[in-house]
Amino acid sequence: QAAEGAVFYLFGATGDLAKRKLFPALFSLYKEGKLAENFAVVGLARRPRTDDQFRTDVYESIVEFCRYKADDAALWNKFAEHFTYMSLDINNVDGFRELNKRSLELDQKFNIPGNRLFYLALAPELFGPVSFNLRDGGLLESGGWKRLVIEKPFGYDLETARKLNGQLSQVFKEEEIYRIDHYLGKEMVQNIEAIRFANAFFEPLWNNKHIANVQISLAETVGVEDRGGYYDKSGALRDMMQNHMLQMLTIIAMEPPSRLQPEDIRDEKVKVLRSLRPFKNGEEVRANVVRGQYSEGSLGTKSLTGYRQEDSVNPESVTETYFGARVHVDNFRWAGVPFYIRTGKRLPVKTTEIVIEFKNVPENVLFRAGEEVNPNLLVIRVNPMEGIYIKFNAKRPGTDNDLQPVAMEFCQSCQIGINTPEAYERLIFDAARGESTRFTRWDEVSQAWAFVDEIAKAWKETDSDLAFYPAGSWGPEVMDQILAQDGFNWWPVN
Numbered sequence: 001q002a003a004e005g006a007v008f009y010l011f012g013a014t015g016d017l018a019k020r021k022l023f024p025a026l027f028s029l030y031k032e033g034k035l036a037e038n039f040a041v042v043g044l045a046r047r048p049r050t051d052d053q054f055r056t057d058v059y060e061s062i063v064e065f066c067r068y069k070a071d072d073a074a075l076w077n078k079f080a081e082h083f084t085y086m087s088l089d090i091n092n093v094d095g096f097r098e099l100n101k102r103s104l105e106l107d108q109k110f111n112i113p114g115n116r117l118f119y120l121a122l123a124p125e126l127f128g129p130v131s132f133n134l135r136d137g138g139l140l141e142s143g144g145w146k147r148l149v150i151e152k153p154f155g156y157d158l159e160t161a162r163k164l165n166g167q168l169s170q171v172f173k174e175e176e177i178y179r180i181d182h183y184l185g186k187e188m189v190q191n192i193e194a195i196r197f198a199n200a201f202f203e204p205l206w207n208n209k210h211i212a213n214v215q216i217s218l219a220e221t222v223g224v225e226d227r228g229g230y231y232d233k234s235g236a237l238r239d240m241m242q243n244h245m246l247q248m249l250t251i252i253a254m255e256p257p258s259r260l261q262p263e264d265i266r267d268e269k270v271k272v273l274r275s276l277r278p279f280k281n282g283e284e285v286r287a288n289v290v291r292g293q294y295s296e297g298s299l300g301t302k303s304l305t306g307y308r309q310e311d312s313v314n315p316e317s318v319t320e321t322y323f324g325a326r327v328h329v330d331n332f333r334w335a336g337v338p339f340y341i342r343t344g345k346r347l348p349v350k351t352t353e354i355v356i357e358f359k360n361v362p363e364n365v366l367f368r369a370g371e372e373v374n375p376n377l378l379v380i381r382v383n384p385m386e387g388i389y390i391k392f393n394a395k396r397p398g399t400d401n402d403l404q405p406v407a408m409e410f411c412q413s414c415q416i417g418i419n420t421p422e423a424y425e426r427l428i429f430d431a432a433r434g435e436s437t438r439f440t441r442w443d444e445v446s447q448a449w450a451f452v453d454e455i456a457k458a459w460k461e462t463d464s465d466l467a468f469y470p471a472g473s474w475g476p477e478v479m480d481q482i483l484a485q486d487g488f489n490w491w492p493v494n
């Protein structure tokens, strides 16, 4: 069913996110009938652009990045008619008044019942000022619903996040604010609930009696590319851990929600965040958390520069491009089960995987005494491969009772005919139909910051723990040692 008609305001319409993700997502939704004819998109940025130029930008982005081709001219023309552009100085309320006038015309033209979706693909320091001008320019008085969609980062720490939230909540209600974490839009992250709660294979085992540890890896081969200016202030802790990593962890660890409804699910996720064992001091942080930075190295035949040599990066930067940690969820279900998480740039492969390692069967006399039995593994492949596989033991053919690990695999991304929607398609569609499950609520964001702030505080005391790793390697070895202390190792990914 199509989302209700609305005017979509794309702030940052000439930027990278709009080009790579947002225009293609809108086109896919349109093509699949998830946007009916009663919608309009207003591209907004400072740069002057005609409607025609803007439509050409949109077209080019779809040709390059969309999973559907724009080769049906009639469809493309119909789609493009909904797009218009306005140059806007976001600090000047007069422009917003003009925008409001145009919006009323668009309502008329496309038969839109005054619904407004503001998508801010902007730097977070602009979220507050834009919200105030939306209000003062009269854009919130159209009679329909209004929703604000914002990108991360939501603040720099708990304090700045609170301040930002304070500003937004002068204009929008919590239920009108859609904070994007694009990992929540990924099919396989959404699939975790189905895997956990719809399978008798897994549900009864999903606790500390049967699970030995959980491993979450989000590896990237890219460096900081042209984002050095942003990244050097952010680092992996704020860029990935505070949001994507903790989100995946909470969905793995949460209790079954009473219903698959937004608030029920988000309540359970917050409880997990509240159960995270806090690091009490710098020593605890250093014993459980690893930060690394890539130095010169190579990937295949390509030689790679070190982080400090990247554009717009301080040559003496101590910003981490790798984050690894052992964390505990101190509740009844998970007491005693370590969660190992790691994410980094310039690692050997691009992959996001979650490994659930099960405890072994009790030692017994059935198989060769003294020989380790491989643990059962459930592996959830999130990205870019999508699928699930399990590893278990079977008899090696031709032997009496030797064991060998074997795998059973469901590869979602290999299935012909499954063309998985992009995360942004799902998220824009959800925001347009008022489905907020896959967005982060304020209490989730604030709990996540509280946890992350402790780590950031400890890192300020000293940077002696910053470990360098060659670009193209798996990150600092100290992280492996943390697992080894507990008698575990990372299971190979990919």
Ligand code: BG6
Pocket: 220, 239, 352, 383
């Ligand atoms: C973004 C980070 O949120 O996620 C980037 O800012 C990172 O630094 C990206 O590269 C990874 O997303 P994906 O979907 O490619 O795994």
